[in-house]
Amino acid sequence: MFEQSQMERKAATRIDEARRQIEICNACRYCEGYCSVFPAIMRQRSFAEADITLFANLCHNCRGCYYACQYTEPHEFDLNLPGILAKVRTGSWERFAWPSPLARLFQRSGTALAGALMLGFAGLFWAAHAMRPESGEGFYAVMSHGLMVAIFMPAFLLPLLALFVSLRRYWRHVGGQGIGMSQIRQALRRAAHMKDLSGGQGQGCNFEDEDRFSNSRRYAHQAVGWGFFMCFGSTASGTDMHYIFDWPAPYGLLLTAGCLERARLKLKADPALGARRAWAGEMGFVLLLGFVLLSGLLLYASAGTVAVAVLLPLHLGAVLTFYLLMPYTKMAHGFFRLAALIKDAAGN
Structure with a gap:
């Protein structure tokens, strides 16, 4: 109390x-x-x-x-x-996160928490390697498809529920109402172009250095955003291909470069112009998201080799950590900012 x-x-x-x-x-x-x-x-x-x-x-x-x-x-x-x-x-x-204590914990110690969870989950997946099926192809020779689905389906749905509750609390707090499709389309266009990172005249912002205008941060955000949606679409299409056509799933690349650039820019930026206590959480999120994609690419490249037995538990541990922490990381800021842009577009 x-x-x-x-x-x-x-x-x-x-x-x-x-x-x-x-x-x-x-x-x-x-x-x-x-x-x-x-x-x-x-x-x-x-x-x-x-x-x-x-x-x-x-x-x-x-x-x-x-x-x-x-x-x-x-x-x-x-x-x-x-x-x-x-x-x-x-x-x-x-404040609006559900449950909020997890958000406060991640903001204070995000990098350490993400690393510890990722390694812990990787250890569990490595132990589950002993339960691998007698037969299977590709990654499923290391861990059964059924086990992956049983773990990752609830780990994907529960964070979505937490995000929905958080956004509902926020929307009610700011008095969001009377929103039409035109305001939603306007907000989506502004978000897609990252207009608020253009410095007003398109020359960029001063995130890296006070006297240097740069679009680096804008482009890095776009790489992360579009890369995430492309990877999500790849995973969704891969699910259909797996269950309907029995084809192997595809993988993507753009997101890794965007995460690395955002981490570089954050190291150069003045911490006094942000929330110092959230720095570890913000950096932890960027590094975790980048590692999810990097480990996935390495895993795809190593298919059919003994490296899969090591890389698969690490990758799955990173993915599971990302899913479970998603509502409490800076991933939530995209949803909150989009909601703010929609509310602002309505002009009330």
Whole structure:
């Protein structure tokens, strides 16, 4: 109870500080064309907690507004809008996550937790190797298809349920209603083009260096996003091919490069302009997702060799870890930001 009340006080302090900075930004309006956050701010005269939560999830942390601002430190206003919105955003993911203690644990120790779970699950899969079928082809000679389905089907469906509950809580909090297909299509176009990482004029953002505009982060996000959907489509089509046509499943590549680039950019970025306590969780997610794809590619390349017996448990351990942690990682931010873009497109 004491810990919960302490968390609530910290959350209220973050909201109050965000409100102070947003009110100054709303009076200045210098950064009007930078991203979706500022037009959304300018539509309001007062800022409730739900409004600030929406602004935080609209923010893509490109940091251009910080480096353009005349009121940052050492000015007495001491503005750091990307930093405070990152803290509010992380707090909203933890608050609306279901169950929320898992989100807080991952944000604090994400890299270590992901690594420990991946190795632990890999060990279990390696032990299950002793239960391998008497006959089988390809990967199923190491672990039966039935065992894989029994493990991964609930591990895939339960995180989707957790994400649904989290998004429902968030949507209710920000007052989402009266949304039509036109707003959804507009939000999807903005998300697909990563418009809010373009710096407003298409020159990119300042995530890596204050005086250097770059689209690297935008392209890395697109590689991860499109790579994920391509891999999901590959897996879905592979399921049909396996059950209907009895063909082996295909595999993909783009996502690995995007994850590696995002990890490189995160190492170069100033941590003071983000949520420091969530850094381990964010990096852990990027590395875990990248390893899932890299290990899958290596596994596919090693088909028919003795390396499969080692790589398959590692890959399956990484996939299972990714599924189970998905609602509490930065993977959830894509869903929250899309919901924020849909709400913003409605202009209410």
